Amino acid sequence: MQLLLDLHPDAYPLEGFRRRQLLEWVFVHGAADFSAMTSLSAGVRAELSEQYTLNPFRSIETVRSTDGSVKYLFTLPDGRQMEAVYMPYLDRKTICVSTMVGCPAKCAFCATGALGFGRNLTAGEVVGQILAVARGEGIAPRELRNLVFMGMGEPLLNYDATMLAARILLHPLALGMSKRRVTLSTVGLPKGIRRLAAEDDLGIKLAISLHAPDEETRQRIIPTAHANTIQEIMASAREYQAVTGRRVTFEYAMLRGVNDQLWQAELLADLLRGLVSHVNLIPMNPWEGSGFEESSEQQLQAFYDALEQRGVEVSVRRSRGRDAGAACGQLALKQPGAGVSASA
Numbered sequence: 001m002q003l004l005l006d007l008h009p010d011a012y013p014l015e016g017f018r019r020r021q022l023l024e025w026v027f028v029h030g031a032a033d034f035s036a037m038t039s040l041s042a043g044v045r046a047e048l049s050e051q052y053t054l055n056p057f058r059s060i061e062t063v064r065s066t067d068g069s070v071k072y073l074f075t076l077p078d079g080r081q082m083e084a085v086y087m088p089y090l091d092r093k094t095i096c097v098s099t100m101v102g103c104p105a106k107c108a109f110c111a112t113g114a115l116g117f118g119r120n121l122t123a124g125e126v127v128g129q130i131l132a133v134a135r136g137e138g139i140a141p142r143e144l145r146n147l148v149f150m151g152m153g154e155p156l157l158n159y160d161a162t163m164l165a166a167r168i169l170l171h172p173l174a175l176g177m178s179k180r181r182v183t184l185s186t187v188g189l190p191k192g193i194r195r196l197a198a199e200d201d202l203g204i205k206l207a208i209s210l211h212a213p214d215e216e217t218r219q220r221i222i223p224t225a226h227a228n229t230i231q232e233i234m235a236s237a238r239e240y241q242a243v244t245g246r247r248v249t250f251e252y253a254m255l256r257g258v259n260d261q262l263w264q265a266e267l268l269a270d271l272l273r274g275l276v277s278h279v280n281l282i283p284m285n286p287w288e289g290s291g292f293e294e295s296s297e298q299q300l301q302a303f304y305d306a307l308e309q310r311g312v313e314v315s316v317r318r319s320r321g322r323d324a325g326a327a328c329g330q331l332a333l334k335q336p337g338a339g340v341s342a343s344a
């Protein structure tokens with residue numbers, strides 16, 4: 001049995017009009033089962049269900065936050081677990097999806113990093129998160145108009161599956177998302193960033209989790225960061241911008257006494273000079289055992305002001321769903337066995 005969602009829309013079974021009908025059932029109506037596809041003949045439905053499956057998940061649990069965000073914990077057929085978060089704010093229904101079970105980047109402040117690496121997700125397991133969330137929320141899949149590859153995992157280390165998932169998201173006969181509303185968030189892998197820049201049919205947005213402007217602090221926060229210097233990352237961001245013409249976002253988790261000092265704001269502003277960029281300051285979402293604390297409001301404001309005074313475009317992005325364990329990996333971390341290893 002093959003997961004249908006792993007296919008590029010142009011490779012879907014059936015021909016012509018019937019293929020369009022099939023795509024419409026999957027991505028417009030969000031059908032969970034071939035038997036629901038009543039415009040296809042019973043014979044075609046039976047053939048499809050013999051060869052393909054539509055459901056990548058063994059089970060799905062949800063945790064609803066008082067701020068409206070909903071965390072989805074997916075258990076895959078091999079027993080491993082990963083998460084997506086639905087954020088229905090104002091007119092922007094946004095979903096944050098995972099590209100891996102766990103993550104090899106091991107960022108010290110991140111609950112997913114503490115889980116370690118389980119495995120890469122397939123494109124269908126990424127796209128399946130969107131369809132499952134739409135179903136869970138009782139909305140059409142295409143109502144989810146904003147997507148961030150910012151859940152569990154480093155998307156550029158699961159490159160092919162992430163690119164295929166992105167192409168399914170953007171395909172007009174699939175989810176039909178706008179490339180301006182799809183953002184890939186990376187820990188900062190120069191080779192992957194250059195590769196992404198060259199995907200000229202995609203044009204999705206790039207966010208780099210910098211988290212510190214100096215090597216010592218960055219390597220403390222992201223132990224795997226020694227493989228790529230900040231200079232190399234910034235050079236690849238500049239190349240990305242030169243090729244795509246797109247603004248680059250920098251994510252910066254504010255950690256008390258670690259990366260929130262004013263000299264670091266000055267250094268960050270120096271790094272960004274000449275680059276069309278935006279900095280998101282993210283008050284850290286504390287979780288038990290992380291060893292980090294969030295910056296004080298006063299320090300956050302001082303850091304913000306220091307950047308703004310130096311001409312940096314900056315905003316503060318408050319974490320959603322704190323009471324639902326919003327930091328990625330928090331929910332899986334609470335599961336017995338921590339969710340990244342396979343089970344029967």
Ligand code: SF4
Nearest residue numbers: 103105107110113153
């Ligand atoms: S912050 Fe992102 S890149 Fe870092 S460990 Fe967590 S999921 Fe991986």
